[in-house]
Amino acid sequence: MSCLWVAIHILLLGPVANNFAADSDHGQNKLEIEVVNFWPNRIIGDASLPQDERLTKTNIRNLKATTALMESGLLGPVRILEGQ
DSSP states (O other), rough: BBBOOOOOOOOOOSSSSOOGGGSSSSSSBBBOOOOOOOOOHHHHHHSSSOOGGGGOOOOOOOOOOTTTOOOSSSSSOOOOOOOO
């Protein structure tokens, strides 16, 4: 199996279609998709933790533990299609 370590790019807007054929090998390939949280949600989550357990340090003060979380991640439907 081929292991390809290429950061294609960050996809922030959708819908998006990508063709990874040029970055893959003939035969078996492995596709890994990493999904991360929206940065303001991380700040909101940290606001409910003790200061020494927080993962973020920021001067943003308008995001508090009581602030509603924003939509984040893969907002479906998500389809991975095999091409010819």
